[in-house]
Amino acid sequence: MLVVGVLALAALAGWLYLALGHGGFWKTGPGLPPGADPSGWPEVVAVVPARDEAAVLPETLPTLLAQEYPGTFRVIVVDDGSGDGTADVATRLGGGTDRLRVVGALERPPGWAGKVWAMSEGVQDAGEPEFLLFTDADIAYAPGTVAGLVRAALADERDLVSQMAMLNTDTRWERLIVPAFVYFFAQLYPFRRVTRDGARTAAAAGGCILVRRETLAYAGGVNAIKGALIDDVALGRLIKRAGGSCRLDLSRDVTSRRPYPGLADLWTMVTRSAYDQLRYSPALLTGTIATLVLLYAVPPAAAVAGLAGLVTGTGSAALAAAAGLLAWTIMAATYAPMLRHYRLSPLRAPALPLVALMYAAMTIDSARRHRAGRGGAWKGRTAPH
Template sequence: MMLIVAACSFILWIVLFFFHGRFWRRGPILYSIPKTTLESIKEKWPDVYVIIPARDEAETIEKVTNSLLHQDYMGQYRVLVVDDGSSDNTGGIIRNYRQTLSLEDQERLDVIETSTRPTGWSGKLWGLSTGVDYIKQRYSTENAFFFFTDADIDHELSHLSTLVYKAQKDQLDQVSEMVQLRCENIYEKACIPAFVYFFCMLYPFPCVNKKSSKVAAGAGGTVLIRSKMLNKIGGVASLKSALIDDVTLATLVKKHGGNIYLGHSSLASSLRPYDELSDIWNMITRTAYVQLRYSVPFLLLTIALMSFMWFVPLIQIFTAQGLAHKLAVVAYCISICSFIPTLSRFRLSFLWIFALPFIALFYLLATIGSAVNYYRGKGMMWKGRAYTAPAIGDGKKELHLHLPDMVSSDNIQQANIQRDSE
């Protein structure tokens, strides 16, 4: 029995390491395009409309908007901040910031608020849809791009040019990136690189980028998409109820014959800190069971696979003998060494490879915790809203929380509407 278990673990890692899109590699990474290369392009650069949905992002919204407003993009572009019922004066901060800008920059920056969110929409997607509608009503979007980015992502000056260049050069309909996540304190160093590693294992980037592959994924922090393709898939409304919207969007683009790219970014970084281990736990539990489609069989399969991948080899190193022990050693070495390229990308000590099985246990427990939250009726918590199953499809339900120390943003919007009508 020990030999059979060891053999299963060994075979699993051989398949993953050599035949699963080489998910463990350091790339692909999207680097800045040299200025001379960009200036040599004779064709007109397409218009780009940047949309930033923001809810309670007072700490980062000004820095993020400033980084996007001062891109070295050689075409025409506009920046739109969509305030989704923030309770921390996010909209006010960006409006005050706008008044300090030159007239040219003021003309390029718009700030609007969402209306009351319809039933069946997630908050972020309603903000994006509101922004897209606003742009289409005022500007021509033919042959243009939309750039969707989160309100906690800082962008280097050449980021927008690099994204559009990549899309035009490779005839891509969508370009998305896994931005550089913050990795400073001990909790972030322990868990954030593993988050990227597990994401790449779930959606190998080379498979995502291959048109013939059915694997599709995106990273919601930065998504550049052609306006024509967005119209073709039915607009933002086509994924209105998706809680994992970046993967859903990429899947729709690929299903409609589009070419997509997913890589690691060298030009965009997240400003969101994870100061406590509980912050990372909550990040995982928000969507882990959603990713498993609220399926108990998928959860059990995940537990089994994680056990064979991480726990069986480590345990058998100390308990097995003979061939079983040798297979366990090889499987363990492959598993932890596959983490080295990710650690290299985060510039961390390779000694972190020995912590990976224990970090995997943390992620597995958080996934189970995500399922427990669902069956306790908590669903997915985000920005003062809770979402419950089914998360994929039109039947998703939404709960509005009314906590003693928090006023629902929807109530604020309803009050504003009533006040305006009076």
């Protein structure tokens, strides 16, 4: 029981740091600053990589084309070798508007990730706008969102402004796993540290990234992240390392319409990039799993074991129970704001350890798939590593 108590104290120390000293990662506000309308609105071109997205485009592309942006705004859909008529659907949804251009990506060169190559093709076709908006085909936009992104970029002189899209939580599995996915992302890349100039933390959320074209070109262009599987984080790092200023926020105005109806769909979403996040390192994999177990599994286990020990009079039971319960409480308290952001009951928060153990299993499976030659599998492609 003494060993359990010591592990619980270590977990408690970890949660005290995370809650108080880790960039306020658990906070979900305040969102984009309102900003004032500029005297002249810069040109914006949205680049939408699309591979076999015919089913979801009718729910998303019209919301982008309907943006009431005061300046010049165009949309380029890059058909990335689709076999389901994606280009035809996009053209039909455009209805002849000169705001939309549908282009076919050339054959992907060796060493390029599929999405990044499609992004590069869109940039080549965009001309010389002041801002590029990289957005996924499954992302829908509330009215006025593009103008709000530009206001925020101009008001704070940001080179990159990104919004973490609201993901679907319609099914039981989505409600269990999706808020935790965003919570863990924020824990890895605290949004306030991303936004703080001078801080080393850099990231972006791939569903919605507004970036200054000249800054991107100065940083090396999309070519500089050509092999990136987690392209949004790579793009954020690229811009920040080049001296650019970034901003990352949660959003309810940017929403994903991609469904993940079953556990297998969500499992694939996570395993696709989890091992890439660890740079394909067995040592980092081992350390990550050990940290997840310490932070998420030890507190409830110590609390239960300690309370049982109090009944039987086991030595050090009080230490294990107190440290475990306090760490578990802090953990749940930091998770509750994300649940509220997704309009879910904070009473779900104490179950986070179970979800964390599922993510640990997904991470291990991601490494297994990589070793089997199926790493980063997405729509018939694997990662270029």
